[in-house]
Amino acid sequence: MSNYEIFKPQTVKEASDLLKNDGYMPLAGGTDMVVKIKNGFFKNLKAVVYVGNLPFNKxxxxxxxxxxxxxxxxxxxxxxxxxxxxxxxxxxxxxxxxxxxxxxxxxxxxxxxxxxxxxxxxxxxxxxxxxxxxxxxxxxxxxxxxxxxxxxxxxxxxxxxxxxxxxxxLRKTTGRFMKLGERSALAISKINLALSTWEDGKKHYRVALGSVAPTVLRSKKAEEILENAAHPLTEEVIQKASEAARETADPITDIRSTKAYRKQMAGVLLRKALEK
Ligand SMILES: Cc1cc2nc3c(=O)[nH]c(=O)nc-3n(C[C@H](O)[C@H](O)[C@H](O)COP(=O)(O)OP(=O)(O)OC[C@H]3O[C@@H](n4cnc5c(N)ncnc54)[C@H](O)[C@@H]3O)c2cc1C
CATH class of the missing domain: 3.30.465.10 (Uridine Diphospho-n-acetylenolpyruvylglucosamine Reductase; domain 3)
Known part of the structure; x- marks a missing residue:
């Protein structure tokens, strides 16, 4: 493990001033940071700045x-x-x-x-x-x-x-979060999907996919299909929206999963979320 200093600032200004230094990084719960520090992930780490005393917890x-x-x-x-x-x-x-x-x-x-x-x-x-x-x-x-x-x-x-x-x-939404990992719990996602909906005279849908691209993506095509459909949703609409989610996904193969599996599962997860 590298040698580094630990600072525990009490104000946001103090924390921010410390973080202007090269090689200084924020530390909150430490569940990612500590693992990475132990694995030597940060070559240039000079100090961690604990942010847990700042008024960011409400x-x-x-x-x-x-x-x-x-x-x-x-x-x-x-x-x-x-x-x-x-x-x-x-x-x-x-x-x-x-x-x-x-x-x-x-x-x-x-x-x-x-x-x-x-x-x-x-x-x-x-x-x-x-x-x-x-x-x-x-x-x-x-x-x-x-x-x-x-x-x-x-x-x-x-x-x-x-x-x-x-x-x-502030809106009263409904929705589902779906995740596939090595196990159903306690595992980093191979792919995950969030579906949120709300109504304000019209029914709105948001579909977001994780682990299918360098950053999380929204499937705007799937959202459009769902928003333009009559309710309750028919099997045909669910099928079209699921295909759209699959098309949105642009994943890679890595140690957790393959490109083909992730792409296929994007559609499956949306279907499951809509059917629940
Ligand atoms: C056993 C285990 C299981 C896990 N399972 C999951 C899981 O199922 N799903 C999942 O998503 N994650 C999982 N994680 C990863 C981790 O727990 C999460 O990403 C967690 O939310 C990180 O929060 P933290 O407070 O511990 O962040 P830290 O480790 O303190 O920091 C993480 C990163 O965020 C930066 N940071 C922290 N606070 C701020 C801030 N206020 N402003 C700017 N940058 C900041 C840090 O500099 C660092 O780069 C797991 C980790 C472990 C060890």
Whole structure:
């Protein structure tokens, strides 16, 4: 393991100033970071900046928006009354992250900050039209979740910037999160899918797929087919939407799965989510 310093700043400004240094990285629950540090993944790591003392751990409902602090753990998200009431897809996604011990440590900010296309909260956030609230200690900016990732493990954060929160439109959605791993639980996804729907006179659908491309993708074609269909959905519509999801997927073969399997499963997962 490399030698590195540990800082525990008490304010966002202090954390942000530290993170302007080359080789300094944020640490939240540490469930990704510690594994990577132990495996020597970071060649230039000089210090970790613990962000767990920062005021990023609240879930609030404000001005028709729900703000989820980046420091909220998967367990806090899965059991929060506002999230349970409005965003079942996110509850299901949070509940599939690792085992109980991991869910008590793993934060949503860390899941997004890690920027893996297999991160389970990410398709759920796409399906809920989330925005990422970014701070540098003195000012904030927001970025649509779909514009946050620039590739596997990469994102738009600049030196000194932190994810402060995720901002979701307040709407009562229904939905499902589906995941295929080596086992049905406690495994990194081979492929995952989030489906969220809501009504405002019209029925809206969001379909987001993970582990099928360098970043999570929305299947806009599948969404369009579902939004233009009469309800209840017919077998023909479900079949067309599933085919569209399969066409959207552009996966690779890696140690967890093959391209052909992932592509096929994109359609299967959407069908299952729609039929539940
Ligand atoms: C046994 C095990 C099982 C797992 N199972 C799953 C699973 O089923 N599904 C899944 O998606 N993941 C899984 N993971 C991965 C991990 O638990 C999640 O990605 C978790 O959400 C990371 O959160 P963390 O708080 O631990 O992040 P950390 O490890 O502290 O940080 C992760 C990354 O995010 C950055 N970061 C942290 N906070 C911020 C912030 N506020 N702003 C900017 N960047 C930040 C860090 O610098 C780092 O790059 C598993 C891990 C383990 C060890």
């Amino acid at each position: 879930i609030i409902n404000e001005n028709n928006k729900v703000i989820i602090g980046s420091g909220c753990t998967m367990e806090e998200i899965a059991t929060n009354p506002i999230i349970k009431e409005n965003y079942p897809t996110l509850v299901e996604a949070a509940n599939t992250v690792g085992a109980t011990q991991i869910r008590h440590m793993a934060t949503i900010g860390g899941n997004v900050g890690n920027s893996s296309p297999a991160g389970d909260s990410i398709p759920a956030l796409y399906s809920l039209d989330a925005q990422v609230l970014i701070t540098n200690g003195t000012s904030q900016r927001t970025v649509d979740i779909k514009d946050f990732f620039t590739g596997p493990g990469r994102n738009v954060l600049q030196l000194g910037e932190l994810i402060e929160a995720f901002v979701l439109p």
